[in-house]
Amino acid sequence: MPKTVPIPFSEPPWLMGMPSAYYNNSHRKWQKTCRALVDELLMPEAGEWEKAGDVPEDLYSRFAAANFLIPNLSAPLPVEWLHKLGIHTLPGGLKVEDFDYLHTLIYVDEMSRTGSLGPSGAITTGVAFGLPPILKFGNKQLQERFVPDIITGKKRICIAITEPGAGSDVSNISTTAVRSDDGKNFIVNGTKKWITNGLWSDYASMAVRTGGPGPSGLSMLVVPLLNTPGVNMRRIRVGGQSSAGTTFIELDDVKVPVSNLIGNEGHGMKYVMQNFNHERLTISISVSRLSRVALSSAFEYCLKREAFGKTLMEQPVVRHRLAKCGADLEAHWAWIEQFTYCMTKLSEEEANRELGGLTALAKAQAGRVLEVCASTAVLLFGGNGYTKSGQGEIAERIYREVPGVRIPGGSEDVMLDLAVRQLVKNFQRKTKELETSMGGSTGSSKL
Incomplete structure (x- = not known):
């Protein structure tokens, strides 16, 4: 029996005791696991972190150590890669091959119980949206270079699409990536704005213009950020999600190996x-x-x-x-x-x-x-x-x-x-x- 009666609207119906055709025993066990971990890692101090505008430096590594970053990836999970890295289960014993989109829903729902998208966004947004392009469209060599360290939390990544002059209008992106004379590198110039987690990211899956105007001229590159010559990053203070690390990125003749191209040129x-x-x-x-x-x-x-x-x-x-x-x-x-x-x-x-x-x-x-x-x-x-x-x-x-x-x-x-x-x-x-x-x-x- 529950110790307290939940306030109306405080939980989805299936967690208020109502029948549901969607959730099986695996989902119910996963929900309890996620709630316990969120209660431990986020809930006690999330409000104070959001007020302060930052999260502890070790929060990301704590999530990584618990294999609690992996559920940010879209279902089905990259099982082959996870097995290769010795990861066969998620917290609570959930087999990685059994993870589906309802498990995703439960994870995301539980992570948002703090009442702010800042603390959870500080540790999830980058890997959730920055790694999938490499997994889905990158060749084997590209994946070998980046996936292991990112999945295990040793390195961080973000997604970098938006610019001062191009947000929802992705086809208007102006950051350029021009091949060097020797053909070995792209030389990247431009700016990216409102990039969540950028401050802490080793890399960005970045939309760049490698061709002419319009959508057909866009490509995606894995661009190194931290400690990279020509990259300057500074924090942007925003009204909400103040602890999620919203970032302005300037790129001035940044050298990026051609081998960092995600998928095919022009398919960005x-x-x-x-x-x-x-x-x-x-x-x-x-x-x-x-x-x-x-x-x-x-x-x-x-x-x-x-x-x-x-x-x-x-x-x-x-x-x-x-x-x-x-x-x-x-x-x-x-x-x-x-x-x-x-x-x-x-x-x-x-x-x-x-x-x-x-x-x-x-x-x-x-x-x-x-x-x-x-x-x-x-x-x-x-x-x-x-x-x-x-x-x-x-x-x-x-x-x-x-x-x-x-x-x-x-x-x-x-x-x-x-x-x-x-x-x-x-x-x-x-x-x-x-x-x-x-x-x-x-x-x-x-x-």
Whole structure:
């Protein structure tokens, strides 16, 4: 029997005792394992770290030592590499070959219980989005050089796409990589901005322009950062995620071996777009938990705070606000669970084709849900919700996270447009395939 009754909306339904068709015993055991490790490594001091704007230097190595960085990689995990490095199980005894996207969902959800994307982002963002391009698109030699040290936490990596003049418009990237006269190196020049974990990263999986204008001129390189001539990095102070190491990177004639090319030259746009799918799904999951923390904290406060001779919970207008937020939150979470379940059944190619646009839509919706839950929490906490200390500080802190959710990983308006364009593209493709198979028109209207 639980020692306490959970506050409404504080946990997903499946952790509130409700039946679920998605989770098996492996997932339930994994959830308990993740919760115990997050309670040990993050929860006690995460709030103070976020206030201070930094995490302890040894936090990353502590996660690495527990093999607790590996779940950041997209499922299925790189089993061959993990076995080669002597890693056969994750914490709690979960076999690496049994890890699926529902395990990913559980891990990301648990890591976000601190009520801030900063402390968790300080140790997860780089490896989660910087290593997959090497694993998925890099040749054997490239992987041999970088994968072992990154997977085991001996070295760190980040993803470096955004620039001062190019964010969601990836095809507008201007950082150049020009081959040297002897053909052995790329000479990289340009700037990258808002690069999470950049300050601490030995390498970046970086989008660069190796060809002409537009998407076809983009490639990806593994660019060395720390202690590299021509690389200058400085911290950017942002409104939320203050402890995640947001970085401005200047690259001045940086020599990068041609062998550091990820995949094929000129295919960078494809690699970036596919990598975004994992990023946007995990953002959606983590943001749902932030919304949960904000809403349940406000719910608990309203049960005990009195005004005009009664608790806030006895005021109909308060219940109305909580109800609307709860409906938005649980509806979004139900979609994310169903979405993630699809990921366990589809091949990577099928998922990229069928869910790419919807991933963008899920990410956009997560930001909208967070905005309403966080703003409602601030209002219900009143003056306490506008204060950076005390009983309402969690609402104030989460409210500052909202822009950092609605903008990075593809800004909201771009995501909404991308989602519909992808849905139209898939509709037209399937209509054409159906017409071909039937030997004529289906009678469908054209868009």
